[in-house]
Amino acid sequence: xxxxxxxxxxxxxxxxxxxxxxxxxxxxxxxxxxxxxxxxxxxxxxxxxxxxxxxxxxxxxxxxxxxxxxxxxxxxxxxxxxxxxxxxxxxxxxxxxxxxxxxxxxxxxxxxxxxxxxxxxxxxxxxxxxxxxxxxxxxxxxxxxxxxxxxxxxxxxxxxxxxxxxxxxxxxxxxxxxxxxxxxxxxxxxxxxxxxxxxxxxxxxxxxxxxxxxxxxxxxxxxxxxxxxxxxxxxxxxxxxxxxxxxxxxxxxxxxxxxxxxxxxxxxxxxxxxxxxxxxxxxxxxxxxxxxxxxxxxxxxxxxxxxxxxxxxxxxxxxxxxxxxxxxxxxxxxxxxxxxxxxxxxxxxxxxxxxxxxxxxxxxxxxxxxxxxxxxxxxxxxxxxxxxxxxxxxxxxxxxxxxxxxxxxxxxxxxxxxxxxxxxxxxxxxxxxxxxxxxxxxxxxxxxxxxxxxxxxxxxxxxxxxxxxxxxxxxxxxxxxxxxxxxxxxxxxxxxxxxxxxxxxxxxxxxxxxxxxxxxxxxxxxxxxxxxxxxxxxxxxxxxxxxxxxxxxxxxxxxxxxxxxxxxxxxxxxxxxxxxx
Amino acid sequence: xxxxxxxxxxxxxxxxxxxxxxxxxxxxxxxxxxxxxxxxxxxxxxxxxxxxxxxxxxxxxxxxxxxxxxxxxxxxxxxxxxxxxxxxxxxxxxxxxxxxxxxxxxxxxxxxxxxxxxxxxxxxxxxxxxxxxxxxxxxxxxxxxxxxxxxxxxxxxxxxxxxxxxxxxxxxxxxxxxxxxxxxxxxxxxxxxxxxxxxxxxxxxx
Ligand code: SF4
Ligand code: SF4
Numbered sequence: 001x002x003x004x005x006x007x008x009x010x011x012x013x014x015x016x017x018x019x020x021x022x023x024x025x026x027x028x029x030x031x032x033x034x035x036x037x038x039x040x041x042x043x044x045x046x047x048x049x050x051x052x053x054x055x056x057x058x059x060x061x062x063x064x065x066x067x068x069x070x071x072x073x074x075x076x077x078x079x080x081x082x083x084x085x086x087x088x089x090x091x092x093x094x095x096x097x098x099x100x101x102x103x104x105x106x107x108x109x110x111x112x113x114x115x116x117x118x119x120x121x122x123x124x125x126x127x128x129x130x131x132x133x134x135x136x137x138x139x140x141x142x143x144x145x146x147x148x149x150x151x152x153x154x155x156x157x158x159x160x161x162x163x164x165x166x167x168x169x170x171x172x173x174x175x176x177x178x179x180x181x182x183x184x185x186x187x188x189x190x191x192x193x194x195x196x197x198x199x200x201x202x203x204x205x206x207x208x209x210x211x212x213x214x215x216x217x218x219x220x221x222x223x224x225x226x227x228x229x230x231x232x233x234x235x236x237x238x239x240x241x242x243x244x245x246x247x248x249x250x251x252x253x254x255x256x257x258x259x260x261x262x263x264x265x266x267x268x269x270x271x272x273x274x275x276x277x278x279x280x281x282x283x284x285x286x287x288x289x290x291x292x293x294x295x296x297x298x299x300x301x302x303x304x305x306x307x308x309x310x311x312x313x314x315x316x317x318x319x320x321x322x323x324x325x326x327x328x329x330x331x332x333x334x335x336x337x338x339x340x341x342x343x344x345x346x347x348x349x350x351x352x353x354x355x356x357x358x359x360x361x362x363x364x365x366x367x368x369x370x371x372x373x374x375x376x377x378x379x380x381x382x383x384x385x386x387x388x389x390x391x392x393x394x395x396x397x398x399x400x401x402x403x404x405x406x407x408x409x410x411x412x413x414x415x416x417x418x419x420x421x422x423x424x425x426x427x428x429x430x431x432x433x434x435x436x437x438x439x440x441x442x443x444x445x446x447x448x449x450x451x452x453x454x455x456x457x458x459x460x461x462x463x464x465x466x467x468x469x470x471x472x473x474x475x476x477x478x479x480x481x482x483x484x485x486x487x488x489x490x491x492x493x494x495x496x497x498x499x500x501x502x503x504x505x506x507x508x509x510x511x512x513x514x515x516x517x518x519x520x521x522x523x524x525x526x527x528x529x530x531x532x533x534x535x536x537x538x539x540x541x542x543x544x545x546x547x548x549x550x551x552x553x554x555x556x557x558x559x560x561x562x563x564x565x566x567x568x569x570x571x572x573x574x575x576x577x578x579x580x581x
Numbered sequence: 582x583x584x585x586x587x588x589x590x591x592x593x594x595x596x597x598x599x600x601x602x603x604x605x606x607x608x609x610x611x612x613x614x615x616x617x618x619x620x621x622x623x624x625x626x627x628x629x630x631x632x633x634x635x636x637x638x639x640x641x642x643x644x645x646x647x648x649x650x651x652x653x654x655x656x657x658x659x660x661x662x663x664x665x666x667x668x669x670x671x672x673x674x675x676x677x678x679x680x681x682x683x684x685x686x687x688x689x690x691x692x693x694x695x696x697x698x699x700x701x702x703x704x705x706x707x708x709x710x711x712x713x714x715x716x717x718x719x720x721x722x723x724x725x726x727x728x729x730x731x732x733x734x735x736x737x738x739x740x741x742x743x744x745x746x747x748x749x750x751x752x753x754x755x756x757x758x759x760x761x762x763x764x765x766x767x768x769x770x771x772x773x774x775x776x777x778x779x780x781x782x783x784x785x786x787x
Contacts (some may be wrong), residue, residue: 159682163673164697166685168705168741271680274714339594346634353626353646360650360728366714374719375648387628403593406586505678505720 013086016049017042024087028298028512028531031072031085036098039088040125043104046075046084053426054078054442055105057515057543059528060115064145067092069121072528073101073108074515078426078440080447085515090121100126107429110251110551111543118143118261130199133254133580137192139184142259149262150175150182156266156536204240204248219247222562226255230333230566233576237553237565244561249554253547253580260581264540269295269507269531272540274366279525279544280578281363282322285314285355286520288368293450294516294527295370299509304500307372308452309493313385314355314367315518316482316489320393321348322521323433323475326573327400330472333570334413340404347396350388357381370507372499382490389486397479405473414468417564419571420556421466428552432523432545434572437474438466444519456488471571478521506535513539520545522573542581546574601632617641647758650715650728652708652740655747656754665748668725670699675717675726683710684717704747708740724765730757 013021013032020038024031034042046052052075061070069092076083088098100123101108112123113132120141123129131138140147151171153159161167172179201221210216225236234255240248260279264272276291277284289311296303303311325348328341352362358377359367367373377385404410420430422438435442441462445453461477463470501507511533517526523545530539549572556568608615615621616637622644625634636643657665671688687703690696718728729749734740755762 157680157682158677162679162682162684163676163686164671164688166676166687166703166705168685168703168707170707170739170741171710267680268678270678270716274680274712274716343597349634350626350628356649357646358648360646360648360715361713364713366716384628392628399593403590407590408583408586411586503720505674505716 013042013046013050016045021086024085028510030513031087034086034088036088036090039099040101040104042086043073043101046086047104050084051077051079052084054431055101055107055429056083056431056517056524056548057526057528057541058101058108058111058115059539059541059543060119060121060143061530061539062092062119062143062145064092069096069098069119071098071115071121072513074526074528075105076448078442078447080442082448083515094120095122096120097122097124099124100129102126105429106427107548107551109428110547114547117141118259120144128250131254133257135254136199137184139182142262143265149259150179156534157268157271200238200250200252204238204250217242224565226252231569232329232574233579235569235574235576235579237569239557239562239565241562244563246557246560246562246565249557249565251550251553253550253576256576256580258581261541264542265537267537267540268535269509269537270370270505272537273368274364276542277364277366278577279542279581280520280522280546280575282325282575283318283521284363284365285318285367286518286525288365289315289451290516290518290520290525291527292368292370293518294514294529295507295509297516298512298514298529298531299370299507301371302500303451304372304497305494306376306496307498307500309489310358310373310377310498311368312451312453312456313377313486313489313493314358314365316486317351317354317385317388319482319521320479320486321351322573323479324348324400326475326521327404327472330567330570331404331410333566334410336410340400343400343403347393350392354381354385354388357384369499369501369503371501372497374499376498382493385486386490389483389490393479393483397476397483401476405476411469413567414472417468417567418556418560419466419468419471419568420552424555425466425552428555429548430523430552432519432521432549432573433461433474433478434471434523434549436461437463437470439464444517444524448517450516450518453485455492456485458484458488468567468571509533509535509537517543522546522575522578523549525578542578544578544581546572546576546579547581550574550579597632599632604630604632619644645730647760649730650718651713651732652711652729652734652742653706653715653717653726653747654729654749655704655744656725656727656751657748658751665750667700667748668723668751669701669704670723670725671697671701672722674720674722678716678720679711680714680716681710681712683707701744704744706742706747708734708742724769727754727758727761 020035021032021042024033054076055073056076057074059072063070068089070087070089072087074083074085090096090098098121100112112126113129115121116123116129117131117133118141151174220241222239222241225231226234236252238250238252239246263275276287279287324344328344331340355365356362358381359365420438422440425435425438441460443460446460458481461474461481463474509531511531513530515526515528517524525545526543528541529537532538557565605615622636622641624630655669657667660666671686673686676684676686683706685705686701688697689702691698715728717726
């Protein structure tokens with residue numbers, strides 16, 4: 001059950017802004033088109049008058065045939081309910097300029113930088129519009145439809161060279177350097193000076209400050225990462241320090257970037273399914289879930305009853321193992337090397353055994369199909385799941401709590417150390433457990449229900465202090481709630497087919513757009529897909545929780561000690577596969 | 582009391598430390614092997630396992646579930662005199678559905694009739710690009726391409742598999758995926774029976 005974005009009848013934006021806001025009349029589209037010059041004004045009204053306080057996604061789309069660029073905004077209310085889609089359209093003539101919404105919705109910050117980087121949309125008024133995923137000096141904007149990668153073969157898959165005359169060649173042989181690299185014209189490595197770092201440091205606070213008594217003090221810039229054991233992958237943060245206090249921070253990401261969106265646009269709709277596994281590789285089941293419901297919404301097909309239950313079971317098992325590993329890794333970051341982490345990994349192993357038995361792979365599950373799942377859960381595996389959710393995991397969760405929750409050293413390390421407060425979290429687009437630990441009971445399984453979550457009896461976990469201890473406890477709470485859902489789901493799972501559709505390798509997707517969102521263990525995971533009726537998506541965009549959540553990192557860190565940075569970063573539970581895409 | 586929480590936590594690690602030995606001893610007393618035996622490995626990946634349950638790869642191996650998937654192989658049926666009857670008909674579905682496009686098939690035409698020959702002339706899978714998604718096996722209409730269980734393919738060079746390397750007998754398929762194999766065979770028999778019945782029904786009429 002998906003709630004459709006709000007329609008014109010419920011919100012009279014068009015009357016409020018006559019001539020500026022018009023309903024989007026294209027078939028398959030919804031929401032409003034806003035005049036570019038009035039965007040900031042309209043967005044402010046949407047936030048203040050209509051109460052859409054959470055801007056979740058900013059997505060650029062290149063409509064090459066119409067010679068237009070579009071920026072789509074998805075806004076929601078943290079009190080729940082359907083969202084509001086508004087967009088601006090601008091001619092596709094460089095410079096493509098759209099006013100920045102950073103001052104209305106700070107959560108747009110990194111996402112606007114991403115749209116600038118990948119699509120070349122200039123957000124006027126953005127305080128720090130630098131490339132974010134590609135390197136500075138990179139030529140072109142790779143998500144534009146007329147951009148071609150170094151290994152470019154054809155616009156879309158399947159490639160004609162594979163069959164019936166599939167004479168094998170290696171992709172790298174097509175490139176003179178045998179490398180997936182393209183250089184700007186007249187590029188001379190000898191003369192090239194990387195301007196990226198200078199720009200980055202300039203975007204940070206000034207180096208030198210003068211105190212009242214005339215003393216000048218230098219502020220130090222410290223780079224953490226990209227090779228740092230606690231950054232959960234190749235994440236880099238440039239921090240300005242005043243003594244030990246953080247006064248400025250810029251996340252530097254993109255080291256693991258592989259242009260997932262572009263790959264997704266070359267792929268057919270079905271081919272994207274295994275690629276979503278590689279986003280947040282801890283939760284491939286959740287990623288599959290998000291993508292499946294997005295495309296199903298567009299195809300307007302139902303999901304088989306039994307498959308709905310299987311989906312919920314898999315997604316919740318995934319959440320349990322994610323949160324267990326989160327706690328284990330958090331303790332690693334705090335210095336309790338490996339005992340909690342390995343305890344967590346043991347339970348995770350048992351859950352991965354189940355994933356492997358049903359899907360064939362422990363981590364890259366590729367288990368969901370449009371309309372259902374790929375294969376049924378056999379009875380013996382269902383029994384195994386029951387064993388886990390009734391016998392083993394509840395006890396192990398208690399054991400975890402016995403091990404950690406009252407440990408005085410841990411409690412004094414975590415308690416009272418602020419992570420983020422509710423207002424800042426909403427402003428900066430933080431979703432997931434971090435938001436709920438700050439006291440906002442915003443869980444998409446309740447707030448914007450999908451699948452069959454409304455049939456189970458469970459509570460949205462929420463804590464109110466927003467400190468590190470609450471952020472730890474909320475993960476344990478969520479494990480318990482997931483177990484509750486699982487216990488009901490495995491008891492009530494109906495018999496029947498596992499897919500409402502016939503298996504087909506080429507699905508027909510009608511033209512239109514679709515924004516599907518789920519509550520992934522790390523926050524809101526959403527996909528924005530545009531179809532033009534062809535076998536491949538015209539636009540395929542992932543709105544990962546990790547990426548948008550780090551928009552808030554600077555706010556979280558300013559004023560805290562450098563020693564807390566690692567723990568604060570750990571709290572966000574980022575995973576680079578999803579963050580960098 | 583300050584320190585109570587720490588003691589509580591230590592009791593957990595203490596218990597788990599001893600659990601491994603207690604489990605070992607209980608298996609010893611029962612005269613069973615906890616290590617290097619199928620039973621022991623199964624126990625160590627069940628809900629009842631306690632203590633450390635590491636499986637000592639490569640001396641020990643986890644028991645792979647039937648659905649486990651790794652780089653695919655092509656199936657041939659063993660015909661008379663060891664003739665390899667390749668199931669693949671070069672229909673190209675797997676090459677079209679493959680997400681990273683790592684399947685390459687050459688279909689040739691019969692020089693006399695000009696019609697396509699079913700058996701592929703060349704068939705390549707670039708195993709380094711293959712993402713083990715399983716789509717090829719899922720959508721092949723002839724059960725001709727099957728996901729393998731052999732995951733130990735590390736090598737010093739690119740793994741590009743040709744027909745020779747890819748072909749494996751149906752008996753191997755049966756050995757790694759007995760249930761799937763049985764299901765396929767039943768479907769095939771049913772199809773053939775239906776065909777035969779149709780032919781038998783059609784014959785008298787003509
Ligand atoms: S392996 Fe199967 S799908 Fe692929 S070409 Fe052969 S018969 Fe067709
Ligand atoms: S498993 Fe997937 S990636 Fe590998 S050959 Fe088959 S379809 Fe291609």
